[in-house]
Amino acid sequence: MAAKPEQWLECLVCHRRQRVAAVFTGCAHCASEGRKAPLEMRYDYTSLQAAVRDECAPGIWRWSALLPRVAAENRISLGEGGTPLVPIRAGGPRLMLKNETSNPTWSYKDRANCLSISVAREFGFQRVFASSTGNHGNATAAYAAAAGMRCLIFCHSDAPDLQLALMRHYGASVFLGGPQAALGKALVARGDWFPSSILCPRDGYANPFGVEGFKTIAFEIVEQLGGKAPDRVYAPVGSGDGFYGVWKGFVELHKIGVVDRLPRMMACQASGANPYVLAFRRGDRKMQAVENPHTVALSIAERIGGDAALHAIYDSGGAALEVDDGRIVATARAMAREGYALEPASAVAVACARRDAAPEYDGETWVSVGTGSTIKWPPTICAGFVRPAHLPDDFSAGQLISEVENESS
Numbered sequence: 001m002a003a004k005p006e007q008w009l010e011c012l013v014c015h016r017r018q019r020v021a022a023v024f025t026g027c028a029h030c031a032s033e034g035r036k037a038p039l040e041m042r043y044d045y046t047s048l049q050a051a052v053r054d055e056c057a058p059g060i061w062r063w064s065a066l067l068p069r070v071a072a073e074n075r076i077s078l079g080e081g082g083t084p085l086v087p088i089r090a091g092g093p094r095l096m097l098k099n100e101t102s103n104p105t106w107s108y109k110d111r112a113n114c115l116s117i118s119v120a121r122e123f124g125f126q127r128v129f130a131s132s133t134g135n136h137g138n139a140t141a142a143y144a145a146a147a148g149m150r151c152l153i154f155c156h157s158d159a160p161d162l163q164l165a166l167m168r169h170y171g172a173s174v175f176l177g178g179p180q181a182a183l184g185k186a187l188v189a190r191g192d193w194f195p196s197s198i199l200c201p202r203d204g205y206a207n208p209f210g211v212e213g214f215k216t217i218a219f220e221i222v223e224q225l226g227g228k229a230p231d232r233v234y235a236p237v238g239s240g241d242g243f244y245g246v247w248k249g250f251v252e253l254h255k256i257g258v259v260d261r262l263p264r265m266m267a268c269q270a271s272g273a274n275p276y277v278l279a280f281r282r283g284d285r286k287m288q289a290v291e292n293p294h295t296v297a298l299s300i301a302e303r304i305g306g307d308a309a310l311h312a313i314y315d316s317g318g319a320a321l322e323v324d325d326g327r328i329v330a331t332a333r334a335m336a337r338e339g340y341a342l343e344p345a346s347a348v349a350v351a352c353a354r355r356d357a358a359p360e361y362d363g364e365t366w367v368s369v370g371t372g373s374t375i376k377w378p379p380t381i382c383a384g385f386v387r388p389a390h391l392p393d394d395f396s397a398g399q400l401i402s403e404v405e406n407e408s409s
């Protein structure tokens, strides 16, 4: 196992450092000057010549050399990570799907919550809360249950019943509506609630640790591509933590010499909820909120995201892209016809990659991050569903084959 490098929290704006601690309000120095600025985990990369894995550790803890220091007894794992990287059909470049639907709660949010809940335990917290459209809340609820912690989820009013019921099934208290940002801020101010929230202190509180879990997606992709980074990564972007976390993972592997180049990061949004696309078109480095975000891809229906993810687009030479709901639904269906039940937000990334595909990129390798399963979104999967026909007792094989051929034509 690799020696643990020194680690600290660092402000992404003024670069002041502080020791790793339960700090959930961003950089205090920047706040004193009227700026909201996130703190993130940094490591002494010079002490790590290569990302040596701890093959005996469960789940994503095998990457513990590049994760926040958590004592073995406080590490929670439900067997997250280790997801397949599989080829999918597309014209042009080799397009691979990093299929995150095989995580314990069927989405990549498990990686972030694995880290957050474990860090919460390391700091001695007994209570955790999160704000979610569905996937994140379920991941928080599952990992809190595994840790024996109380869990409270503020959920989006449009979240389907199945997502809400699943959170309750994991034992979480769930609430819709209300002044969620103010309530979250008040819980953090009490000092005994751990926010499994995003990196950038948008609502007055932040969590620097969840992003570290998302990094392991990049670590696995490089491992699965035989030590190389892909040419491009297409990922859906909402709050931006997953997108930024994947980028941070590639950057860290580059710093320690595991990869010799970085991918272009393509931020993929629905045209009904596109703050990154608008900011990127303007060349802005600060996000602006959009009014009334609305899309079938509820997982990424955000008014605004974090600046860190926006900067990752610029720093990587990437782009922010959008597709409309019609194309999202069609792509989700096309993916199902390849055997992959991706949620609409994940189809956004595949749709953007397929639209970009052109013969000039034939030699490139692109990875699309399939962030979550469609299984938790019954309104999408069941749209237009008609209950199958009940066969009469005297139905013949000839009639049956004729029916099947009619259906597939």
Ligand SMILES: [Zn+2]
Residues within 6 Å of the ligand: 011, 012, 013, 014, 015, 016, 027, 028, 029, 030, 031, 037
């Ligand atoms: Zn600062």
